[in-house]
Amino acid sequence: MLELRAITAGYDRRSAPVVRDATLTIAPGEAVGLLGPSGCGKSTLARVAALLHRPDAGTVTVDGTPVRHFRHRAPRSLRTAFGVVFQQPRLSADPRLSLTDLIAEPLRATGRRDTVPDRVPELASTVGLTPDLLTRRPHEVSDGQLQRACLARALVLRPRWLICDEMTAMLDASTTAALVAVVEAYRTETGAGLLTVGHDQTLLTHWCDRTLHWNTVTSPEKGAAAERARQGEFA
Numbered sequence: 519m520l521e522l523r524a525i526t527a528g529y530d531r532r533s534a535p536v537v538r539d540a541t542l543t544i545a546p547g548e549a550v551g552l553l554g555p556s557g558c559g560k561s562t563l564a565r566v567a568a569l570l571h572r573p574d575a576g577t578v579t580v581d582g583t584p585v586r587h588f589r590h591r592a593p594r595s596l597r598t599a600f601g602v603v604f605q606q607p608r609l610s611a612d613p614r615l616s617l618t619d620l621i622a623e624p625l626r627a628t629g630r631r632d633t634v635p636d637r638v639p640e641l642a643s644t645v646g647l648t649p650d651l652l653t654r655r656p657h658e659v660s661d662g663q664l665q666r667a668c669l670a671r672a673l674v675l676r677p678r679w680l681i682c683d684e685m686t687a688m689l690d691a692s693t694t695a696a697l698v699a700v701v702e703a704y705r706t707e708t709g710a711g712l713l714t715v716g717h718d719q720t721l722l723t724h725w726c727d728r729t730l731h732w733n734t735v736t737s738p739e740k741g742a743a744a745e746r747a748r749q750g751e752f753a
């Protein structure tokens with residue numbers, strides 16, 4: 519279970535927090551979509567969920583383990599439980615690395631260098647990257663190709679939780695469908711849970727088991743009412 523309880527988070531303690539009292543729970547294997555207007559704090563909450571941003575208040579619990587440290591201070595066993603894909607691959611990908619090294623980096627960083635020759639071609643094929651692209655650097659490939667590499671990198675350590683922050687926002691319909699299919703095949707194979715953040719209600723409704731609107735996540739009463747309605751649907 520990935521549980522975020524009463525999360526308050528922001529960037530500057532002197533100004534108002536951008537996320538206030540947000541609560542969200544995802545079961546193993548569940549796909550949850552999070553919709554909300556631009557700037558409401560979805561990405562910030564997604565970063566808290568991925569242990570990349572320390573909240574000012576509230577608790578994050580990952581598979582029963584309460585998280586005490588975030589970012590580089592989080593224990594490796596927790597950090598590697600997450601695969602994260604961001605909206606803009608050019609901001610998240612090191613421009614000096616070839617696509618092979620980009621995908622392989624988490625393996626090298628966790629002492630699994632010996633698995634690189636097998637895992638990278640296997641994942642490249644899964645995400646639809648041809649071998650000729652793997653030697654190129656980010657500026658030599660398209661946004662869609664780079665995002666495919668970022669998704670391969672997010673999957674390379676076989677995470678139990680995937681956090682996709684507007685992963686497909688800048689992609690065309692066919693690349694979007696291809697990347698969503700890769701995520702879903704991975705989830706079917708491994709039982710990983712998913713939090714995906716976006717603006718496209720149609721996409722998230724088709725993709726996810728459950729789609730939440732920001733106001734139900736940040737208002738416990740509305741969230742509880744939505745949860746009761748959901749339970750009623752399955753009763």
Ligand SMILES: Nc1ncnc2c1ncn2[C@@H]1O[C@H](COP(=O)(O)OP(=O)(O)OP(=O)(O)O)[C@@H](O)[C@H]1O
Pocket residue numbers: 529536554555556557558559560561562563
């Ligand atoms: N690194 C940062 N430093 C300071 N403020 C930030 C930072 N990142 C985001 N913010 C601010 O926090 C608020 C929430 O931003 P966030 O990116 O979480 O919203 P969002 O709902 O994901 O928006 P969008 O849908 O447009 O991506 C915004 O007002 C934004 O300007």
